[in-house]
Amino acid sequence: MHEVFTPSERELARARDLVERFEKADSGVVLDERGQMVDEAVIRQARRLLAVPS
Secondary structure: HHHHOOOOOOHHHHHHHHHHHHHHHOOOOOOOOOEEEEEEHHHHHHHHHHHOOO
């Protein structure tokens, strides 16, 4: 069960990338690695993912 709910390294790397992009941005909206718009709600989700103990 722990395996199923533990974020993969890929998910964690994407979350780190999104948070980093957001923190470097001058606005509340950034683009992800695919060029899709990401807003603050997605960033909050990424931060929650990174806060989960491994």
